[in-house]
Amino acid sequence: xxxxxxxxFSFLLFLAVLMTLYLLMPSVRLRQIILLAGxxxxxxxxxxxxLLAILIATxxxxxxxxxxxxxxxxxxxxxxxxxxxxxKEKSQLLASYRKRAKAVLIPSLVIVLGILVYGKAGKLIGxxxxxxxxSLAGAGFRAVMVxxxxxxxxxxxxxxxxxxxxRKTKAEKNPLLLLLSMTYFPVIIQGPISRYDRLxxxxxxxxxxxxxxxxxxxxxxxxGFFKKLVLADRISAFPAxxxxxxxxxxxxxxxxxxxxxxxxxxxxFSGCMDIVIGISEALGVTLDENFSQPFFSKSAxxxxxxxxxxxxxxxxxxxxxxxATSKFMMNxxxxxxxxxxxxxxxxxxxxxxxxVVWILTGLWHGTGADYLLWGxxxxxxxxxxxxxxxxxxxxxxxxxxxxxxxLPGFLRMVRTFVYFCFGRMITALGCAGSALIILRRIFSGxxxxxxxxxxxxxxxxxxxxxxxxAAGLFICFLVSIWQTKMHIRERIAKMALPVRWAxxxxxxxxxVIFGVYGPGYSASSFVYGAF
Amino acid sequence: MGRKARIxxxxxxxxxxxxxxLCVLVILAARILERKDGPVRTVPFMKEKAGIDVLxxxxxHVMDGIYxxxxxxxxxITSYNLASIQSNTAESYWIYKEALRYQKPKVVVxxxxxxxxxxxxxxxxxxxxLAFDAYPLSETKIAAARDLLDDxxxxxxxxxxxxxxxxxxxxxxxxxxxxxLLYHSRWKELTLNDFLPKYDTLKxxxxxxxxxxxxxxxxxxxxxxxxxxxxxYEYIRKLAADCRENGITLILTYLPFPANEAQQKEANTxxxxxxxxxIPFINFLRMDVVNYDxxxxxxxxxxxxxxxxxxxxxxxxYLADNCGLSDHRGDPAYGSWETDYEAYxxxxxxxxxxxxxxxxxxxxxxxxxxxxxxEADPAVLSERRISALxxxxxxxxxxxxxxxxxxxxxxxxxxxxxxxxxxxxTYSMEEHKSIEAVxxxxxxxxx
Numbered sequence: 001x002x003x004x005x006x007x008x009f010s011f012l013l014f015l016a017v018l019m020t021l022y023l024l025m026p027s028v029r030l031r032q033i034i035l036l037a038g039x040x041x042x043x044x045x046x047x048x049x050x051l052l053a054i055l056i057a058t059x060x061x062x063x064x065x066x067x068x069x070x071x072x073x074x075x076x077x078x079x080x081x082x083x084x085x086x087x088k089e090k091s092q093l094l095a096s097y098r099k100r101a102k103a104v105l106i107p108s109l110v111i112v113l114g115i116l117v118y119g120k121a122g123k124l125i126g127x128x129x130x131x132x133x134x135s136l137a138g139a140g141f142r143a144v145m146v147x148x149x150x151x152x153x154x155x156x157x158x159x160x161x162x163x164x165x166x167r168k169t170k171a172e173k174n175p176l177l178l179l180l181s182m183t184y185f186p187v188i189i190q191g192p193i194s195r196y197d198r199l200x201x202x203x204x205x206x207x208x209x210x211x212x213x214x215x216x217x218x219x220x221x222x223x224g225f226f227k228k229l230v231l232a233d234r235i236s237a238f239p240a241x242x243x244x245x246x247x248x249x250x251x252x253x254x255x256x257x258x259x260x261x262x263x264x265x266x267x268x269f270s271g272c273m274d275i276v277i278g279i280s281e282a283l284g285v286t287l288d289e290n291f292s293q294p295f296f297s298k299s300a301x302x303x304x305x306x307x308x309x310x311x312x313x314x315x316x317x318x319x320x321x322x323x324a325t326s327k328f329m330m331n332x333x334x335x336x337x338x339x340x341x342x343x344x345x346x347x348x349x350x351x352x353x354x355x356v357v358w359i360l361t362g363l364w365h366g367t368g369a370d371y372l373l374w375g376x377x378x379x380x381x382x383x384x385x386x387x388x389x390x391x392x393x394x395x396x397x398x399x400x401x402x403x404x405x406x407l408p409g410f411l412r413m414v415r416t417f418v419y420f421c422f423g424r425m426i427t428a429l430g431c432a433g434s435a436l437i438i439l440r441r442i443f444s445g446x447x448x449x450x451x452x453x454x455x456x457x458x459x460x461x462x463x464x465x466x467x468x469x470a471a472g473l474f475i476c477f478l479v480s481i482w483q484t485k486m487h488i489r490e491r492i493a494k495m496a497l498p499v500r501w502a503x504x505x506x507x508x509x510x511x512v513i514f515g516v517y518g519p520g521y522s523a524s525s526f527v528y529g530a531f
Numbered sequence: 532m533g534r535k536a537r538i539x540x541x542x543x544x545x546x547x548x549x550x551x552x553l554c555v556l557v558i559l560a561a562r563i564l565e566r567k568d569g570p571v572r573t574v575p576f577m578k579e580k581a582g583i584d585v586l587x588x589x590x591x592h593v594m595d596g597i598y599x600x601x602x603x604x605x606x607x608i609t610s611y612n613l614a615s616i617q618s619n620t621a622e623s624y625w626i627y628k629e630a631l632r633y634q635k636p637k638v639v640v641x642x643x644x645x646x647x648x649x650x651x652x653x654x655x656x657x658x659x660x661l662a663f664d665a666y667p668l669s670e671t672k673i674a675a676a677r678d679l680l681d682d683x684x685x686x687x688x689x690x691x692x693x694x695x696x697x698x699x700x701x702x703x704x705x706x707x708x709x710x711x712l713l714y715h716s717r718w719k720e721l722t723l724n725d726f727l728p729k730y731d732t733l734k735x736x737x738x739x740x741x742x743x744x745x746x747x748x749x750x751x752x753x754x755x756x757x758x759x760x761x762x763x764y765e766y767i768r769k770l771a772a773d774c775r776e777n778g779i780t781l782i783l784t785y786l787p788f789p790a791n792e793a794q795q796k797e798a799n800t801x802x803x804x805x806x807x808x809x810i811p812f813i814n815f816l817r818m819d820v821v822n823y824d825x826x827x828x829x830x831x832x833x834x835x836x837x838x839x840x841x842x843x844x845x846x847x848x849y850l851a852d853n854c855g856l857s858d859h860r861g862d863p864a865y866g867s868w869e870t871d872y873e874a875y876x877x878x879x880x881x882x883x884x885x886x887x888x889x890x891x892x893x894x895x896x897x898x899x900x901x902x903x904x905x906e907a908d909p910a911v912l913s914e915r916r917i918s919a920l921x922x923x924x925x926x927x928x929x930x931x932x933x934x935x936x937x938x939x940x941x942x943x944x945x946x947x948x949x950x951x952x953x954x955x956x957t958y959s960m961e962e963h964k965s966i967e968a969v970x971x972x973x974x975x976x977x978x
Contacts (some may be wrong), residue, residue, distance in 0.1 A: 009705050009712070211542055464719045501549060509556055513564070517699040519714040 051147035065108035070171030217282030224274025229515030232268035237460025251447025569661035585610035589642025599734035607858030612735030617653035643801035646763035649922035786831035787815035906933030
């Protein structure tokens with residue numbers, strides 16, 4: 001097994017061969033075939049060989065279910081086209097068709113989600129992982145099979161089926177396009193969680209070679225490699241060393257480790273997103289953005305609109321909204337409102353779906369109690385932020401401050417970063433009491449000694465590494481600021497050739513020289529790669 | 532309408548030029564970032580224009596033990612020491628294959644030290660990497676990588692802990708062939724030498740100046756040998772076949788050092804293999820060419836300058852008598868060797884004049900054709916180690932009694948009588964070492 005990952009030498013070779021073949025293909029159909037072959041090769045080489053059958057079977061189920069639901073609604077459309085119906089009659093007719101569609105939807109969802117839930121729940125109760133069906137049966141199903149990227153393709157598949165059921169999109173007739181979407185190699189391991197209707201539309205019109213698109217895409221991928229290899233993998237050693245021996249450390253050193261842990265996750269995850277979105281852009285497929293300068297967020301809710309955007313948007317569309325607009329919730333909130341408690345009604349309307357969303361978000365990230373706690377933490381934080389929004393406004397008015405002015409705005413960003421760091425503390429040690437242990441260590445001493453005697457540089461990150469990290473973070477900070485004001489790659493492309501080539505070459509060489517990769521160092525896999 | 536859009540030549544040329552520039556930068560970075568230990572010894576060999584008659588291969592014992600420039604001075608033989616640290620026989624075989632791409636030696640001398648090893652390379656793989664770093668990517672290098680890294684013994688060595696997981700991680704064909712993958716993190720330790728490497732001027736040999744008395748072992752009978760199936764001996768046979776095919780004379784040696792039981796068995800087995808293959812074998816373990824009391828550099832028993840010169844001289848005579856090699860001294864085509872030898876002599880004199888350790892100083896004088904005057908406290912001179920080193924000096928010495936606790940040594944060139952060095956050592960009999968060395972300026976030297 002090659003064990004190919006996005007940061008491996010073998011992946012770069014794979015990509016070079018695939019891109020060359022793909023971009024040389026003269027027709028859409030040939031590009032589709034090359035891309036599908038590439039997807040399968042990648043999935044096999046990335047370690048999914050033995051479980052590829054589950055992914056293919058899931059694709060078959062999704063295709064069959066989507067086509068069946070599509071046919072049901074085609075029947076509805078032809079019936080409404082044939083008859084002239086009043087809106088109420090049309091609505092009644094749709095309800096009857098929807099019942100038939102539901103008869104297809106529910107079993108397909110049970111199967112597709114069932115594989116995911118079985119895997120997650122099985123791991124939670126300690127079932128061992130296996131990669132072949134005979135040992136699964138041999139263990140009396142007291143083992144789990146977890147195909148590579150299951151969380152990502154399952155969510156996308158569920159979203160696609162629900163969109164068809166809700167008639168937001170139409171079922172794709174070409175199975176090749178669905179298979180391409182479900183196996184698409186840039187998104188299979190870490191997302192972003194794709195909307196298959198949008199992907200399939202693009203796969204149906206795969207464009208040929210475009211100089212600008214290919215170069216822009218590769219530039220973004222290089223920036224992703226910079227974030228992952230130069231920053232994330234360099235930073236990661238520090239929190240690992242401090243948290244690995246947490247009882248020996250205190251105060252500032254632990255605070256620095258907590259901050260490093262938070263920044264590491266951002267650089268790791270957003271770096272990977274830049275790599276995959278960039279590669280996809282070079283192939284002519286635009287993926288949804290997953291990050292939008294999250295550390296510039298001024299509240300917890302805003303943070304989650306800018307961090308792992310596709311996950312948040314998926315939960316909003318397929319969990320939050322269905323609960324919030326369900327008959328049960330509408331009746332309950334309406335009853336509360338009628339009793340005169342308007343604020344309680346709107347609180348309930350927001351809080352109930354939110355807490356469900358956040359418990360599920362926690363479980364999606366990990367099956368341990370720490371992740372459940374993490375989900376509840378974010379849920380409660382956002383609910384409180386929403387519930388007390390009027391009081392915050394009143395307080396700001398009382399203090400005669402504008403919350404969005406530079407200084408208060410900056411302080412709110414710092415507060416959000418603290419929220420995030422605390423969230424990371426909950427899962428940092430891999431136990432339910434993680435945050436408490438870390439907090440206790442923070443307040444058990446100053447930890448200043450390590451900074452004075454220089455031993456802070458002995459936790460896997462020496463002084464030269466710190467200098468590289470500081471310079472790298474500064475570059476990323478500047479890029480984040482510029483991103484809010486301009487399209488950086490277009491701006492660079494307009495510069496004089498020597499200047500822009502100098503920028504590109506400097507970027508690539510920074511990764512080549514300062515990247516943490518190769519033998520002697522076991523590059524940690526992307527943090528978001530195991531879901 | 533209907534006209535096809537023409538692709539501007541710049542659209543094709545620019546990416547090509549960009550990729551070319553990137554390649555240049557990556558190659559430059561690789562050159563700067565790579566460890567220089569290997570290339571500084573190998574690159575001069577690759578650039579050697581006059582031609583090499585003899586190639587020495589083996590381990591650090593050979594690096595320390597054979598001086599090509601002494602061989603040149605005494606016999607006019609051109610040679611190069613391509614041995615490398617902890618080089619197992621398989622590694623030496625592939626170094627030989629690489630070397631043939633640059634030189635056509637008439638004789639290859641392989642030392643059989645480490646031929647008993649089951650692994651094809653050192654358990655510290657970076658040492659093998661260093662030996663190959665300078666060679667550019669070629670079919671030979673790819674074949675070397677594939678062979679050396681396809682090691683049946685590795686799993687067993689990993690299991691027994693003789694090879695660490697970290698070492699196993701460095702055993703990759705990719706980084707063996709593109710060493711930037713391994714060395715890129717050296718940006719932290721770059722020095723001026725990485726940008727302007729100081730290449731070796733001693734034809735691959737190491738000038739080891741310490742004097743150590745290593746542990747000695749009982750000699751075991753010649754009949755005690757290793758069994759069959761050891762990779763190292765198979766590679767000796769492979770090398771023998773290859774040399775026969777290329778018309779090269781192969782000589783097997785086992786350089787002198789106080790060898791333990793396993794190493795003596797290794798030499799005995801090499802003798803059997805040599806006999807079977809019809810290769811001459813010079814087993815220095817069973818000769819009295821060197822004196823372990825004066826000729827060892829460290830407790831690991833590598834030879835120092837004195838030992839190396841004795842071994843080189845012995846080997847030189849053997850090569851001159853048995854291999855039909857021409858004496859190139861005075862041949863204008865080999866003028867660079869005369870220049871290199873002069874530089875070597877200057878290096879030796881510099882090393883002598885900078886030395887502040889009496890033991891080392893006496894050892895360095897051992898094989899030099901100097902006129903030497905010594906004024907010494909007889910008590911110091913009769914100390915066991917000093918006495919052995921004094922006896923080891925082959926030149927004539929004018930000896931007189933000196934101040935208590937001191938040894939004054941004046942060294943002159945035999946031809947013009949000019950002073951090379953005039954130094955007075957203060958020696959502590961209690962600590963058995965020199966505690967001070969005072970050099971006399973030219974005017975104050977002996978008349």
